[in-house]
Every structure is written in C-alpha cells, then in structure tokens.
Amino acid sequence: MDFPLVESVIWTLVVILAIIILILVFYLKALRSNIRLTVARKIRYRNNIEQLLIQFLYSEDAEGEKFSNNQKKLVKRFKKGLPTKWKRKIMTSTFFELSREISGNMVLTMHKLYEEIGLLDFAIKKLRSKKWNVIAIGIKELRQFKIKRTQNLITKFVNHSREEVRREAQLYFLELFGYEGLNFLDNLKAPLSEWDQIQLLREIEQFENHEIIEVTRWLRSENDYVIILMLNVVKFFNRLETKDALLDLINHNNLEIRLKTIEILTHFEVSEAKGILMSKVDALCLKEKIALLGLLEKTATTEDSVFVLDYINNDNFELKHRALRVLKTVDADLYNKLEKKSNDEAYNKIINFLDYSYGI
Amino acid sequence: MEFDQIIRNILLTFHYFFLVFTVLIVGSYIILAFFSSRETIDYLKKNSFVNHKDLLSSSIAPSISVIAPAYNECLNIVENVRSLLSTHYVNYDVIIVNDGSKDDSLERLIKAYDLERVEYLIDVKVPTQELREGVFKSKNPAFDKLIVVDKENGGKADALNCGINISQSKYLACIDVDCLLLEDSLQRMVKPFLEYTDRRVIASGGVIRIANSCKIENGKLLEVNFPDKWLERAQILEYLRSFLLGRMAWARLNGLLVISGAFGLFDKEIAIEVGGYDTKTVGEDMEIIVRMRKHMEEQNIKYRVAYIPDPLCWTEAPDDKKILISQRNRWTRGTIETLKMHKEIGLNPKYRLLGLLSFPYWFVFERMAPLIEVTGMLYFLFLVFYQQISWSFVLGLFLLAYLFSLLFSFVAIFTEEFTYHQYKKKGIGIKLLLTVFLEPLILHPLVLYAAMRGNFDYYFNKNKKWGVMVRKGLSKS
Numbered sequence A: 001m002d003f004p005l006v007e008s009v010i011w012t013l014v015v016i017l018a019i020i021i022l023i024l025v026f027y028l029k030a031l032r033s034n035i036r037l038t039v040a041r042k043i044r045y046r047n048n049i050e051q052l053l054i055q056f057l058y059s060e061d062a063e064g065e066k067f068s069n070n071q072k073k074l075v076k077r078f079k080k081g082l083p084t085k086w087k088r089k090i091m092t093s094t095f096f097e098l099s100r101e102i103s104g105n106m107v108l109t110m111h112k113l114y115e116e117i118g119l120l121d122f123a124i125k126k127l128r129s130k131k132w133n134v135i136a137i138g139i140k141e142l143r144q145f146k147i148k149r150t151q152n153l154i155t156k157f158v159n160h161s162r163e164e165v166r167r168e169a170q171l172y173f174l175e176l177f178g179y180e181g182l183n184f185l186d187n188l189k190a191p192l193s194e195w196d197q198i199q200l201l202r203e204i205e206q207f208e209n210h211e212i213i214e215v216t217r218w219l220r221s222e223n224d225y226v227i228i229l230m231l232n233v234v235k236f237f238n239r240l241e242t243k244d245a246l247l248d249l250i251n252h253n254n255l256e257i258r259l260k261t262i263e264i265l266t267h268f269e270v271s272e273a274k275g276i277l278m279s280k281v282d283a284l285c286l287k288e289k290i291a292l293l294g295l296l297e298k299t300a301t302t303e304d305s306v307f308v309l310d311y312i313n314n315d316n317f318e319l320k321h322r323a324l325r326v327l328k329t330v331d332a333d334l335y336n337k338l339e340k341k342s343n344d345e346a347y348n349k350i351i352n353f354l355d356y357s358y359g360i
Numbered sequence B: 001m002e003f004d005q006i007i008r009n010i011l012l013t014f015h016y017f018f019l020v021f022t023v024l025i026v027g028s029y030i031i032l033a034f035f036s037s038r039e040t041i042d043y044l045k046k047n048s049f050v051n052h053k054d055l056l057s058s059s060i061a062p063s064i065s066v067i068a069p070a071y072n073e074c075l076n077i078v079e080n081v082r083s084l085l086s087t088h089y090v091n092y093d094v095i096i097v098n099d100g101s102k103d104d105s106l107e108r109l110i111k112a113y114d115l116e117r118v119e120y121l122i123d124v125k126v127p128t129q130e131l132r133e134g135v136f137k138s139k140n141p142a143f144d145k146l147i148v149v150d151k152e153n154g155g156k157a158d159a160l161n162c163g164i165n166i167s168q169s170k171y172l173a174c175i176d177v178d179c180l181l182l183e184d185s186l187q188r189m190v191k192p193f194l195e196y197t198d199r200r201v202i203a204s205g206g207v208i209r210i211a212n213s214c215k216i217e218n219g220k221l222l223e224v225n226f227p228d229k230w231l232e233r234a235q236i237l238e239y240l241r242s243f244l245l246g247r248m249a250w251a252r253l254n255g256l257l258v259i260s261g262a263f264g265l266f267d268k269e270i271a272i273e274v275g276g277y278d279t280k281t282v283g284e285d286m287e288i289i290v291r292m293r294k295h296m297e298e299q300n301i302k303y304r305v306a307y308i309p310d311p312l313c314w315t316e317a318p319d320d321k322k323i324l325i326s327q328r329n330r331w332t333r334g335t336i337e338t339l340k341m342h343k344e345i346g347l348n349p350k351y352r353l354l355g356l357l358s359f360p361y362w363f364v365f366e367r368m369a370p371l372i373e374v375t376g377m378l379y380f381l382f383l384v385f386y387q388q389i390s391w392s393f394v395l396g397l398f399l400l401a402y403l404f405s406l407l408f409s410f411v412a413i414f415t416e417e418f419t420y421h422q423y424k425k426k427g428i429g430i431k432l433l434l435t436v437f438l439e440p441l442i443l444h445p446l447v448l449y450a451a452m453r454g455n456f457d458y459y460f461n462k463n464k465k466w467g468v469m470v471r472k473g474l475s476k477s
Helices: A004-057 A069-080 A085-099 A105-116 A119-126 A132-144 A148-159 A163-187 A194-204 A224-236 A240-249 A255-268 A271-279 A286-299 A302-309 A317-330 A332-337 A345-356 B003-047 B052-057 B077-085 B105-113 B156-166 B185-195 B230-252 B268-273 B284-299 B321-341 B349-367 B369-385 B391-419 B428-460
Strands: B064-070 B092-099 B115-118 B131-138 B146-151 B171-175 B200-210 B215-217 B220-223 B263-267 B303-315
Touching (some): A004 A069, A004 B428, A119 A132, A132 A163, A148 A163, A163 A194, A194 A224, A194 B052, A224 A255, A240 A255, A286 A302, A317 A332, B003 B349, B064 B077, B156 B284, B171 B268, B200 B230, B200 B284, B268 B284, B349 B369
Parallel strands (some): B064 B092
C-alpha cells in the first residue's frame, strides 16, 4: 500500500527535525560554554563592585556631608554598569549584602550612593512595570534600602492581585514603619496565606514589645485573615489584656478563628472560656470539642469531672484520651473508680497508658 | 466484498490507528512541553525573591513527620538516618519504621542513637501489622527528633501506614530511607501547603534526581557527577524528561496522578480520611494520590497537588539491567492496579479534569502505550513477511519517531540548563549529547520489555509482589 502524500509529509518532517536537532546540538554546546563564562563574568564583576564599594566607603570626607573627589570618581565608575541589567542586579545585591555587614554612618553613605548612581530611580521605575515579578522586586529593593518616601507609591500594592506583590508591599510597611506600618491592615481586602503570615509575623516579632499597644481593633476586623494574624501576634506578645475580644471570638463564624482562639485561651489558661464553651458544647464540632478538652487540661477543677465523664466513652480516640487525662488530673478518686477493663480496645489502651507509663 | 478488499480495509484500519495514536502522543508531548515551561518559569519567578529560611525561625511553622520505612537496610541505615536528622526545619520529627527486617538494622540504630523502648499511645487510624519490639526514642537529647518503630513485616505501604499512626504532625513526608534529601527540602516542599487560601493543597511532590557517581559524604551531596555507565546516564535523561517536562506540565494543569514514593509530602488529615496507603498494590505511591484526588472531587472541595522542580531528593538508580527491569515491571503493575482499582473515574464528568483528562491520558499513553508499541512492531513484521512494505515509508517513520524522541530529550536538557544546571563540569555536555542520541536505543527497549513483563506478571503471575531492588548505598558511590 502506498501513501505518497503521507510519505512526503513524513520525509519533510524528518528533514525539518534533523535540521532543528543539528542546531540544538550546537546551541547546547554554546549554551553550556556561555553559562560558564557568564558565571565567571558575574563573579568577577561582583568582586570588582565589592572592592569599589569598600574604596568608596573609606574615601569619605571628614565632614561626611558631601562626596569627596575620590568618591565622585568612584560614582562615575559605578554608573558605567548601570545600562546593563545584570550589572545593575549584581550592584543592587552587593550593596544590600554589604550594607548588612556595616553600621552607623557607613550605611547612610551607602544609601546615599544607591540614590546618587540612579539605582533608586530604577527601583521606582520597576513599580510601573506591567510584570508582577518586576514590581515585587522593585518593592523589595526599596524595602532593603529603607526608602520611606515611596510609601504612597506602594500603598496601592497592598491589595494587588498577586500575593507575591501584596506580600512585598506589606513587608515594606512593617519593616520601614514598624508598628505604624500595621495600619495597612485597616484597608486590607485580600487574604493572607499562612506563608504571608509567617513572613509578616517574622517582621512583627522584631518590634519592641512595648510598641504593640493596640491590637484589639484588628481582632474585630472584617477580614478573617487579619484576625488570624492578630491572634498569632497576641500569642507571641502574650497580650492577655485582649481577653474580652478573645472571648467574643469563640463565637466567630470562621472555624479556623474559633479554633485558634481556643488555642490561645488555653495558652493563657483563661477559665472563663471553659464555661462559655461548655454551655454550647452540643453546637461544637469535633475539632472544637478536642480543643475544649485541651483547655480543660489546663483549667479544669473537680467540678468539671462530671462534664468530662461524658467523653470517656466517646468514639473519638483523642477526645476519649483527653477526657480520661483530665479526669485523672482533677479527680483521681473518680478516675480510680472507673472500670479498668472494657470491651473498647482504645479505652483499655488509654487507661493502661495513663496508669502504667511515663512515655509520650 | 472480496477477501482482498477485506484484508486491505483491516490493514488500512491498523495504519490509521497507529497514525492517529502517533499524532496524539507527539501532540500531547508538545502540549505538555509548553505547559511545563510555563509552570517552570512561573515557579522560578515566584521563588526568586522568597527566602525559605524564614520558616526556620517561625513560631507558626507547621509540623512535619518524615516517615521512612526500612527493610533489611542495615548497611546504610545509620548513615541514612543521620542524613534525615540533619534536615533544616524547625518543627519536625523523623519516624523510622523497621518493617520486620531480618537483619540487625534495629540493633544498629539502638546502638548508634542510644535508643530505649518507650510506651507510646498509638491511635490506630489506619490498620497495620502488629508492633514487634515497639517504639524507641533516644536517651540523647541531640536525637530527640528521632522515633524508631519496630513492627512485623507488612510491606512498604503498611510501614508507611504505621508511621501515619505514630505521627502527631500536620504533614507527612513519606520517603525512601536511602534517599538523600537536601537540607532545605522540607522548607521548599511545605511552602505550597502554606500559600493557597482558596484551595487545599493535599500533597506535594518533588523532582527525583539520580545520585549514582555523585560525591556524597556524611549524608550530604558534595558534588554532582555524570555516571560512566550508559544505563545510568540514560536514566538521568529519562528522569529529566519525566520530572521536568511531564510532571511539571501536569502540575500546571493540576492533573498530577502520581508523586514519587521516594519523596512526597501529604496532608495527614486527608491521607487518614482516605484510609492511608493501600497495602494490596505495588503502586501505592500513585494509588494514594488517585484516591485522595477522588475523595476531594467527591467532597467537592477545591484542591491542588503541587509539584516542586527544585532538585531536592537524590536517589540511587539501578545500574544493572535485571534490577532495572524488575523495578519497571513493578511500576507497570502498580499503574495497571491503580487504574483498574479506580476505573470508575475514567471519562466520568463527575471527576472533572481528573476523570476527563488525567485518568484517560494515563490510561492511553502510560498504561496502553507499551502494548500498542509492541502491537505496532508485530504488525510491521507481518507487513514485512507479506512484503507489503514501502521501505522508504518505514525508514521515514522510524526516523521521525527517533527524531521526535531526541527533540523532547533536548527540551528536557535545555530546561535543566536554563534552570538548575546541575551538571556543571566541563565535558559533561558531550556526554549528555551522546546520551540523547543513544538513550532511545539503550533504555527504551529495556523499559518496553519490562512493561510487557509487568503486563504478563499482572495477568498471569499474581503472586509476584515487589521484586528485588538491590542498592549499593549512596555513600559508597
């Protein structure tokens, strides 16, 4: 059987592919060499920039107000690299890395240099980019070099559609304005992922403890993610004075918030929470019940033993375990009167564990 | 209709069947290459200004249990555990499940890590084989992250289930004990679970890299080398193609059906809800992902199976044909078992992308492809026998198939060069090129043979389970 058309298509494709592959063979060779050369060139340039920077920092005038003649010459040398993107990138990262290793006036001089040679303008220009990653890099640079006067340009990015841009903008405000920077939370419409929270908390944890004076308003935020972030802040800074707001949050619509609240109330050992939760126990979901028994482990008294008794035969292993543990702690007499053997294997296992082991 | 005409029609049907299949498979690879490049670029952009180390000092970093089943691993177990314990993460523990080893693995661990038996309250959420010696923890605070469980033999899936019962963490990192994890692997793997607010990430998988010939000391990868043996080289290329192209593309489409058993991170709550690993299949890594996805679809919860292209997990590939065939035979049986077990998903609109795209694709281009290829070969022999061959046509077709396979290998290599560029040394380029040209002739016939053996064993040798997987140990590479 002959298929002349198919055959000619096949052979045409073979020729095209063979040519493409031949090109790719040479391209691969060139690419690998190019990668090696580029890496070496970048290392050389980085070393060069480092040396220039050190020279620049040690060529300061006694007054330190204006650049010395030597510094002006060095500025010209820095500027030579500006038109090339990869050189700008290396310059920015080298400036930042070095600025973390120096202190005092030198940091200010370095920031002045960053502005003088035009890197600041490039960073601001990035904020006008259509590419989200370029905007995020721009904000990051401005944050790293502590440029406060661009805050008006950055405010709009707090609710940007890309979480990476939002995160950079939020970190900008926290890192540069400290406690005041938290005000962006008032206008935050976007969600905060767990990753965002980790980053923001890391910044917030750097604040001086006394700086956090008022978090209650954010515990009542309409944005659930803001509440969760603040709950983490409350726990980290031990803001027990927010107790009333926390007790209100036990009834919040969002399960995650309710669970987090119970966790924090447990951390603070707030016994009022126990009563509120016990009074609506039938409306609680399994996770909340487990959290409640966790709270009871810290706050229960003999009076609670009757309540706890209801859970020692629960189908859920963790509830049963926690209930028996609470009972053993608060009412040893009642616990000792319990049947030590039952048809429930899990019950026997827990009893055996509580009675005879010092394990985990 | 005359007899000749009937034969001609049958032959024409075959012709068109193979033609359509070839066009579909090549077309799908082109589409996958496109999606994979989009996903890789996006990933690199997203992570270019992320500092994963922020997790290390975080008070809210989620907890992870690293579960590593071990069976007769006495040669390297102490070293491998040391490597796992040196992972850089703030909130994790390492659970080694000694799955009824007949050697002295447990004794070596007890001695090396100063272990003592402890009482441990286990909530058996997934049924497993009984414990043998019990649960061990170290007396030395330096190893307080280590938990060793000794149980009766039940296979890898059973051992992982035992680890799930022991774990008290939010996430489970299920790994092969002989894999080498880079220090920041948990930081990177857990990130997808933390960054979505509109959907739940149920699992994340990572690229598996081949560590044969690499320089490894004290459980740390010091130098990436390209092996001398062609079989190992060919597998490196195959892994690059599979992980950097195929799986990245499916991750983009949120249609991943498999996360390698060598290293995967799971949401423990969902893993338990679906009943843990299935102990009846040899493809437990694929099966649990399919079951978890099916569960999420049935619950109508938005979810994602994430994928990380960073080279985080390095493992030893077989350097022997027999072991390679045994390994691929098992993979084939695992695929068949999983697809058969969940056949109701296929073409079922209820399961949306999973039922209408991932599952059928896997069935046609993974499960059926070797069978179709062999049928094609037999058909070709038939034509040769009856002298129905246009040799120019055949030669063109073979060349075309060969060149397409080269093209996709090149795409994988360029992806590697533009992104991670792990094979930096001078001279590796030419070896890579040679591998590209020889791999279809060296590895593909073996893989095809193993797949056919897998099919045969699945239908006619039901008792066959894991098969032999002899490892030399990474530290000796």
